[in-house]
Amino acid sequence: MKEVWGFIKDIAIAIVIAGILLFFIKPVVIQQESMQPNYYSDDYVIVSKQSYSLFGEIEHGDVIVFKTDMQDVNGKNKNLIKRVIGLPGDTIEIRDGYVIRNGETLNEDYVAQQGISGEMAPVIVEQGKLFVLGDNRGVSQDSRSKEIGQIDQDTIIGKVVFRVFPLKRIGVCK
Numbered sequence: 001m002k003e004v005w006g007f008i009k010d011i012a013i014a015i016v017i018a019g020i021l022l023f024f025i026k027p028v029v030i031q032q033e034s035m036q037p038n039y040y041s042d043d044y045v046i047v048s049k050q051s052y053s054l055f056g057e058i059e060h061g062d063v064i065v066f067k068t069d070m071q072d073v074n075g076k077n078k079n080l081i082k083r084v085i086g087l088p089g090d091t092i093e094i095r096d097g098y099v100i101r102n103g104e105t106l107n108e109d110y111v112a113q114q115g116i117s118g119e120m121a122p123v124i125v126e127q128g129k130l131f132v133l134g135d136n137r138g139v140s141q142d143s144r145s146k147e148i149g150q151i152d153q154d155t156i157i158g159k160v161v162f163r164v165f166p167l168k169r170i171g172v173c174k
Contacts, residue, residue: 027164034134034141035063035081037112044165045081047158058084058130058153060101061110063160066132066151070141079157082142083110086131086150094120094144099133112136120144128153 030043039045047065052058062084070078086092091102097115099106108114117137125131129150134140143150 030081032081032134033139034136035083036136038110038135039063039081039160039163042165043163045160046162046164048161049158052156052159058087058156060084060087064130064132065157065160066155067157068148068151068155070147080141080148081160082132082134082140084130085133085143086125088125088127088129090125090131091122092120092125092131092143093122094118110135113138118144123150126150130156 027044027046030039030041030045033041058064063081064084065079065081068078068080070080072078085099085106086101093100094117097117097119099108099117111117112135117133123131129152131143131150132148133142133144142148
């Protein structure tokens with residue numbers, strides 16, 4: 001009987017630990033090509049769900065996962081991964097394929113190819129919203145499209161902080 005009780009206690013402890021961990025983090029499998037060359041389809045990443053409520057503010061360049069109303073082939077709502085380009089009050093425009101924030105052309109060394117972001121008239125990022133772009137601008141559905149547009153900050157699931165798989169690219173995410 002002691003063995004059974006010990007086994008039940010071990011399972012309960014494991015469930016409590018897993019619950020606490022899942023309160024802070026969410027494992028995510030990337031299913032898009034929009035963030036290449038930094039994140040590829042089938043990469044496993046860890047998303048910090050408490051990054052912005054406990055550990056600081058959203059910053060330019062953060063890579064986030066957020067909820068959308070878009071649906072996948074199974075009818076489930078899609079979550080997207082994108083890079084934060086504009087914060088509330090920022091003016092974002094795209095001219096000659098380059099992103100300009102508050103009058104300054106961004107040096108985006110993380111994008112798949114510089115200068116292919118298209119054209120976009122200046123927009124001011126609204127309060128409570130973010131302007132996000134994928135790193136692979138040629139295929140990314142992001143704030144440039146009417147379907148996504150500026151995203152509500154309350155749709156953020158969390159900040160991408162660590163890549164778990166593939167093992168050859170394991171490590172802290174930037």
